[in-house]
Amino acid sequence: MIFKQLFQPKWQHKDAQVRLQAIQKLADSSILEQVAAKDIDTDVRKHALEKLNTLASWDKAMRHDSDVKLQKLALEKVKLMLFNQGVDLSQNDKEQYLAKCNHMPLLEDYARRGDDHNLRVQVIKRLDKASLNYDLAIRDNNEEVALICAQSIADSKQLEKIAQKAKHSKVKSWASEKLAELKAAAEKPAKIRKDASLLLSKLLALKDKTDYLQVKSTGEALLQQWQLVSTELTCLPEEEQLTLTNKFAQISDKFQSSLAQLEVEYNKAQQAEAALAQQQQIQQQVQQAIQTIQDKVANAIANEGDAELDDIVKLISDAKSLLSQDHIGGRVTEQLFNQLNGIEQNAAHLPEFAEQVALATRAVTQLNQWTLPQEIGDFDQAQEQFDSWFDDWKKLRKSMLFDLPVELNESSQTLINEWKNGLKSFSSQQNSAIKQLKGQMRELDRLIKSGRYNVALGLFRKISEGIDGLTSKSYSKIEREHQRLNEEINELEGWKSYIGLPRKRELVAEMDALVAQPMQDVHERAKQIKLARHTWRLLGNTDSEENSQLNEAFDIVVEKAFAPCREKFAELEAQRAANLAARNQLVDDAKAAKQAFENNGDYAELAKALTRLQNAWNKAGSVERSEYAKVSQAFFDIIRPLRARINTFHNDNAQQKKSLIEQAQECAQSEDLNQASEKLKALQQQWKNIGFAGANTENKLWGQFRAINDTVFNKKQADYQAEKDKQQVAFESIKSELDTIAGELDGATLELCYSKLEQVKAVSVEQCSPGQAKRLHKQINQLIDSCQKRIADLKQNVEQQNLQNWLVSLEGYVNSGTVDEAALNQLPSLLVNAIELAQNSPATGDASEQRRDLAIRMEIIAGIEPPVQDANRKMEIQVQLLSEKLNDGETPSGIQLLHDWLSLGPVQAQDKALFERVTKALLAM
Structure with missing residues (x-):
């Protein structure tokens, strides 16, 4: 055991500090990887990772380490390596790592800040994140990357912003071109549909045209245009493509059929036109030949011989032969044939034609010897003489075998025109006088019938004077009517007194009746009196006592009838004087208004004053005509210049407002609606600052200006609403996604929880409004907390389950003193290390006591009350724990305490009961 403990690796020592020191000397990467992955102490794992300092080890810790802080550290280390800070990472390693990495925030960070543009482009394409592409297209320093990001965007609104805000001009240009392409x-489709329909309509309309050349050229052009348009029909739905293609086939068939018929008609018309042109050419040549024949005849007459007779006959024969080539015929051709036949017949009678020319010459000489009339008295004789001569001349011309020689014809026509023009001046004068006299005689007849005898007598005298200026022939045209009126006038002289006196008695009676009537209308009565006086004068006077009495009575009664009028006119005169005073006051008011305007320059106040003054002037009563001219001139001499200044002011304002309208129209054409609306608001303020432009002009200009504003602001409102709807759709989509993730957390595995956590962190709210983004951020933070809590709970459950499994395996070890290989492999390295230490350590007397203290320590930490016999020791250990907490700041973990408990040497019999307490305490922690 001693030898085993002696050769135990220090990196497996139960003391974490020893392991830390051992790691500093380790060079075996496999051992370091094992420690980094399995050591229970966070610091040990951290130092092992730092010792390894490889992308793979840091990536593994970032994804799988149980400590959140160490995960964050590993993430930063991976970033540093990817960004070539601290560790040189090969291009191939970067590519392979980024190709396999599923950590979206890390990938996005590299897409934003990576130093290898090609790798950044690969990552950007892999992420395929619209918000990232949009942001990089505007802000990225690398033009190529920004352009690639921009090229992945199809949203027109984003493209508009890129075209305006992008850092690189090339990106702006591309975005502008793309917008134009999208537009x-x-x-x-609408353009192609319109063009196709228009082409079909034009092609169909050609079937009703009749101009073959125009129809052919236009139709060929339309067919060529259709070939171009037909290649673009693919942008339309298939059904619509088929419909348009079928329509074209039908219309094309109709066009070709109509064109073929027009071609036949056109060819016929061309043939007829050619024949007509040939006919006109033949007729023209024959007419020239006839003129040549006439000239030769004239030469033959002038030379007094028939030497040219053969030439004349040959010319006639040639002209007839040429005319026979006219296969159309007609009136002109027939006339030319007749003319040639006549010339041919007359050619044998040249001496007779010479005699006719001599007669014509003598007639012209005779007319030339006569003198045109110089006075009206000579007109009748000269006119009669010329008319007789001209009749003889026309008969002579008609009997001519050939046309007159050119010189003789021209001289005769000139002389005839001189006589006609010379006689026409006298004729016009006589006709005008006759017309006037006829009108006067009709008026005289009307005067006689209406009883206006005095006027009729005067007019008759004027008519008699007018008749003195007529020639005898002219007078004969009105002689009968003049004699009839002369007889009626002679009768009037005898009936004058017989008719006049009774009418005068009636007028006196009418005036007496008028005096008895109350006056209703002063002007009407004055008119009646004036008419009576006029009628009285027309009746004239006779040498009789009764006529004198009637004249005196009429004067008296007319004066009585006019007396009320005189009084009324006096009242009206006074009223006119008052009206004149009122108008003079308006002149003074106009002067005051002018002075006020000179002082304050207020055009609006001046316009009101002028309107008020003009209305008052219009309502003011009438005044004497002579006075009105003076006061009117004084008033309008003041008003007109002021009104002109107002008109000039209005015109200037109108021009300024027209300029604003032009600027508004330019704003309306801008694609940047925000900028356009701001400019329009500024223009609206300028509009308010400009003065009035006149009632009609102001309303018209304001209507135009407001229409432009309404168009822009309505469009902006529509765009705002569209953006708002888009934001709402994005908000609802993100919220739905978050709600779905929240619902999937219940029952989710640890791996799924990590995936959902990354998914939540990767959510972008850039397309939402600020208010919506705030709500979503709150939901995202809550969901992140939920994910982390779920991960912590799952980790705790896993650790708890692992702990239970370890305790089961250790229970066998405690009871038997041995542990099989399979159970040993399931234990963490720390516990394996503890068992190895225990097996290599000798049994000591105080080991059991130490194990009891550790058991009590575990129970205190787990909140389990130790047995009564350990109460005193519990108090001591609690004090130790408190002291350690104060000094070290940390409490040993349960695994570490279990490690310490196991490493105290072989388990004794008395220790088995303690292990039960240890198991209970660990499971309760």
Whole structure:
């Protein structure tokens, strides 16, 4: 036993300090790994791990060590190794470790802070965590990593933020391009559907067109466009693709059929058009030939010979031959044939045509010798002479065998036009005078019928003066009507007194009746009196005593009838004077308003004052016309400049507000709604600070400005609601996940609890609102506590079960003094070490006493009352425990105490009863 104890390894010593010292000298990694994994003392395991300082050992401790602090230390050590701090780790080891590691927080930490960009990319892709990718795309210092993270994001909202906030311009550019692609992809089905439908509609519409060339070119272009669009139909549902393809096939067949029919019609039309062009060309050539023939005829006449007769006949024959090539025919062709036949017949009568030319020449010479009339008295004779000559001229022209020679034709036409224009001026003058006289005679007839004889007599005298300016031929056109009216006027002279006196008596009676009536309307009565005076004057006077009496009576009665009017007009005059004073006061008020504006510059107050003054001016009564002109000018000389200044002020304000509208439209086009809304709020404040722009303009501009604001803020509200809904979905999803984990904790194994704990720690709440994130963080912390408590309980249960198993094995050892190999392998190294120490130690007399003290110590720690006979020793040991607690700060563990109990040497018979107490105390701890 002594020799066995002597050669026992110190790393298996029962004293932890001894083991610690032994570890410092150990170089065997397998032993260090055993100690790091199985030693019951945390410090010993920690030092063994530090001695090993390998990624595998730290990783194992991080995942399986029972001490939470040592787990955290192991996690930090693993991080340091992965980040090449303190230990050089090969690239291959890093790759293999990161490929197998399931510790999500560690992987995420490496993804954020790792120094190997390729490994970081591998880890990022393995994690495939949206929030991590989003964060790194914006903040990561490495452009390549940031770009790869950005490329894994498909959410448009996140891409918008990346395009705005990313650290690298390349990432921003990619995000902007991706957003454009997503937008185009989202809009593509609708665009393709619209383009396809539009193409089909256009192709279908071509069947109703009749222009073959246009239909053909347009149709070919549409078919080519369809080939391009058809390759994009794959973005539509299969059923819709099939529908559009079938429609195209049907419409294409209809188009091809219609095009074939149009082609036939087009070819026919082209042939007809070619034939018509040929006909027009033939007709033009024949007309030129006829002109050539006419010229040759003129030359033959001028040379007084028939030397060119053969040429003329040949030209006629050639023209007929050419005209016979016209297979269409028609009126023009027939006329040309007739004209050629006529020329051919007349060609044999050139001497006769020469005589006709001579007659035409003498007629033109005769007209040229006559003189155009210079006075109205010569007009009738000149007109008659020209009309006779012109009739003879037309007959001569009609009988001509050929057209007149060009020079003679031009000179005759010029001379005829001169005579027509010269006679036209006199003719127009006479016609105008006749028209005026006819109108006057109609008016004279109306005056006679209405009894206005004096006016009729005056008008008749004017008509007589107008007739003096007419020629005899012109007068003959109105002679009968003039004579009839002359007879009626002569009759009027005899009936004047007979008709006038009775009418005057009636007027006096009417005025007497008017005097008896109460005056209702002063202006109406004044009008009646004025009309009566006018009628009286029209009736004229006769040389009779009764006429004088009626004139005197009429003057008296008219004065009586007008007396109330005079009084009323006096009242109105006074009222007009008062109105004038009121208007003058308005002029003074306008001056005061102008002065007030000059002092304070308040456009709003000025506008109110001008409106009030204008309304008061409009309501003010009438004044004398002469006075009104003065006061009106004074008033508006003040008002108009002020109103112009207001209009200028309103126009300036309108221009400023239009500028704000343009700025608002630019804001509305921005994709950053938050920035756009802030700018719009600033523009709204500027709008408030700008003055009024006029009633109509203000309302119109405000409507435009408000519509733009409403559009942006409604869109922002929609985006806010969409973001809120997205946050709610994320919140509910995370909460559901957490609730599920919480439900799975009951009955979960230790390994599952560790997995769930890592799962809970890996939960990200970035997509939730701050309030939701706060609630979730609270739930996450509670769930972490629950997981840790469950892990602690499970560990305790495992330790308790292990302890029971160990105690069962040790019970056999205590009773028999031996332990089989299988039981020994199940015991922890610390207890195996204790048994080896016991077997290698001699039996001592105080061993049992020491074991009793250790049993009492265990009972005190477990809260079990020792037997009565040990009461005094209990008090002493309690004092020792208290002192150790105060000095060392820690209480030995039950396993350590069991180790100490077993290592005191071979178990004696009296120790077996103590082991029962030890078992009970350990199970109660």
